[in-house]
Amino acid sequence: MVTNAQTQENARERRYRRFFQVVDGLVEEIQGHQWEATGKAKRRVRGEQLxxxxxxxxxxxxxxVAVVYQRKRKGEASVHLNRNWYGGEASPADLTYSIHVERAYQGMLELGYLEQTQRGVHDRQGRKDGSNRSRLTRFRATDHLIIKFTAREQEVFPVIVPxxxxxxxxxxxxxxxxGPDELFAAPVTAEVQQMADNLSRINRVLATRWYDLHIPDAELADLQARLAEDPDGAKPLALDRRTLHRVxxxxxxxxxxxxxxxxxxxVPKAYRRHLIVNGKRMVEIDYSNLHPALLYAQEGVVPSVDCYRGIFAADVEARGGNELRSTVKAAFNAMLNAEKELRQAPKGVEPGKFSMKWRELSDxxxxxxxPIAHHFYTGAGKRLQRADSDVAERVMLDFIDRGIAILPIHDSFLVHEGHSDLLEDSMRKALREVCGVETKLKLVEPDLSRVFAELKEQRMQDPEGFGLEVSQDIGEILASRAGHEKRLDAFYSSASLGTS
Incomplete structure (x- = not known):
């Protein structure tokens, strides 16, 4: 009897069959590899170990490979090389140190399919602001691995990987x-099971759409490189990562x-205006002053219209402008999340830009x-995150039940621009039902500058308006399509093979 899990696994194998052909080929190479340390092959693994x-x-x-957008500028991935991490609750059950690190990772390094780019660092002392410089070991695919896939497949890597x-x-x-933070599965209770069931519903709908950035692949590669240069650890921009979990x-x-x-x-905030779903533009709406609104509501006091302005004298506010507001907002949230008074500016907050010290900004x-000063430096922000995450869950379920994909970014959401009004109504309703408060919503329209630039280019090439000459050669047509268009085509094609 074929179980539902086996049916899903079979569908997964069919949809990503080319990828798994490469996997099986490399597994066989590792099985027969002559290891540098001994000059001999290791005993072949079988059964569960295989x-x-x-x-x-x-x-x-x-x-x-999911972070490769251009061969000359490959993105980096990270790997745990600490033996103690494997077998813990944070580690996937099908990954073990002896197999994942000592056979797969080391084997692929020796065979030339991977190259290690940076050694991991564990900073036990940490920084004075409470953060640390710890990071995982980083690696990337070599051309030897990439050419295992066809040129057409290389153009759409994020789509063809499971x-x-x-x-x-x-x-x-x-x-x-x-040491590093401990990460483990939440204990199974009725509440946790309900959360897991809700997430399963949300992820199923997310999997039926393709989300991308309407920017050239060269710019996408540059963005990936900038994110990877983050000194606090790689944040790979891997478009295949479309599944949510709660922490x-x-x-x-x-x-x-x-x-x-x-x-x-x-994705940096400015780039979110270029997000598209199935090739269509998206809008973002977020709750304005959400955490201040929740705290002031607890005290029975009406907050100011903008809780991050009016902190300093008018001349200081005028000189600082939006940059000062952003600094105040970052400081406000850091002070709410901290469980004890911060003696120096937290990461990302630079009061020196405005000729002041951290103590002055905090005071x-x-x-x-x-009215809410007693909540600062008590960890209240983390308790408020529980409330705003429950609101987010309710908003997402409202859309998922309608079969509409929605992308959460903590207290903001992105949907196809045609659902803007529905999102506003859903967000207001969820906040009232979960928290009993109202707050302003802020709409961020999609960036149409590229669309206008493309139209301008077309007008320059076709001033008479007769229409540009279009090649009849299918190869030329396919080659001329933008990267996000090719990925969408590949997603539609693979989706017809079944879902994972």
């Missing part, structure tokens, strides 16, 4: 004072709970928000 080797090779190929296998959808991350900050699930995992959450925020 399945784990296949899962490890799949993971390493997927993570490295998504990550399902792992714990509800997780708990506990901060450690002298809480305590075992009782009273703090955190926000949704993570979608590649669009790593000014406290003074401007006296």
């Amino acid at each position: 399945l784990k080797l296949r899962a490890s090779v799949e993971t390493l190929i997927r993570d490295s 998504p990550e296998r399902g792992h714990a959808p509800i997780k708990v991350r506990i901060k450690s004072a002298d 809480f900050n305590d075992r009782d699930l009273t703090t955190g709970g926000r949704f993570y995992g979608g590649w669009w959450q790593n 000014a925020v406290l003074a401007a928000h006296k």
Whole structure:
């Protein structure tokens, strides 16, 4: 009797059959590889161990090629080389140190399919602002691996690689004072099971659409390179990552709970205006002053229209402009999330730009928000995240039940521009039902500059308006299509083979 899980696995294999052909070929190479340390092949693995080797090779190929947008500028992936990480609750059950690191990763390095670009660093001391410089080892695919795929497949790597296998959808991350954060699956309760069921519904609909950036692939590669240069760890812009999970900050699930995992959450804010779903433009709407509104509501006080302005004298505000507002907002949130007073500016907050010290900025925020000042430096922000994540879940389910894809970015959401009014209504309703408050919504329209530029270019090439001459050669037509168009075509084609 064929189980539902086997049916899904078979559909997954059919949809990504070319990818798995490469996986199987590399697995066989590793099985017969003469290792540098001994000059001999290791004992061949079989049964369950062979399945784990296949899962490890799949993971390493997927993570490295899904960030390749141009051969000359490959993105980087990361790998855990700490033996203690494997076997823990944060580690996928099908990845083990002896197979994933000692056979798959090391084997693919020796065979020339991967190259290690940066060694991992573990900073036990950390920084004075509470952050640390720890990062995982980074690697990337070599041309030797990339040419395993056809030129056409290389153009659409994020589409032809399978998504990550399902792992714990509800997780708990506990901060450690002298080591990496602990990450493990949330204990199974009725509440957690309901959250997991809701996430499954959301992810199923997300999987039926293709999300991309309406920008040239050269710019996409540049953006990936900038993200990878983040000194605090790689944030790969891998378009295959379209599955969400929730992360809480305590075992009782009273703090955190926000949704993570979608590649669009790593995109700088300015680029979100270029997001498209199935080739169509999207709009973003976010809650304005959400956490201040929730805190002021608890105190029975009406907040100012903009809680991040009016903190300083008018001349200082005028000189600082929007940059000062952004700094105040970042400081406000850092002060809410911190569980004790911060003695220096947190990462990303630079009061020196405005000729002031961190203490002055902190004191000014406290003074401007006296009704809620007692909430700062108590970790209240993490408790508020539980509330805003519950709101986000309700908004997403409202859309999912209508069969409409929606992308969350904490307290904001992106949908096809035709659903803008529906999103506003859903966001207002969810906030009232979960938190009992109202707050302003802010709409961010899509960036149409590229569309206008393309139209201008067409007018310059065709001033009479008779229409540009179009090649009848199918090869030329396909080659002229933009990267996001090719990926969408590939997604439609692969979707017809079944879903994963």
